Amino acid sequence: MYFMSNVVKVTIPNYLAGLPIPDSFGGWFRLSFRDWLALVPPTLAIGGISYVSYQTVKKAREAGQVNRAVLKEKSKVVDFIDIEDITEKASLCRCWKSKNWPYCDGAHGAHNNETGDNVGPVVVRHKENK
Ligand code: FES
Incomplete structure (x- = not known):
């Protein structure tokens, strides 16, 4: 339990505090190549977590659908047969x-x-x- 507590309370905050995130918009243009390289892993992690979250929500939403394939481009499927x-x-x-x-x-x-x-x-x- 101590390990998890330490990771959440110390390791991750220290890692985030050490990232070269500028204080102003113009600061992004003054970042060095090394700074941009340091931002790649957290950006990938955030992107990955966002993608997995999106896919999970999308699958949960689709799981409740009866219609999985018929005319999905329409907001409502209505057919008329004389x-x-x-x-x-x-x-x-x-x-x-x-x-x-x-x-x-x-x-x-x-x-x-x-x-x-x-x-x-x-x-x-x-x-x-x-
Ligand atoms: S009821 Fe759907 S294919 Fe027969």
Whole structure:
């Protein structure tokens, strides 16, 4: 525990205090090559931490999404199908995995096998075709 305490309270503050960060905007232009070299490791560390944080937040946000692939460039996916255009029946995807959106292509089967889910299409049909 002492080691961690020492790193956080002494080592890191001493390291940061020793960095050649100028007090003014113009000071950045007076830094030597060696000064810039000293700034590379903390810059990479901050960039790396920022990137990993961004990716973590992005993945957490995407984990809550049902739609992972269909028309992602749109803010909302809305489809219109005229009932008169359905000749016999139409199977409409409800799992968001179909490559033939908005129609079911059977991709829900693989999804159900992988996840134990039980999703399937909604079938729209004319009453006389029951
Ligand atoms: S492919 Fe999505 S419900 Fe069949």
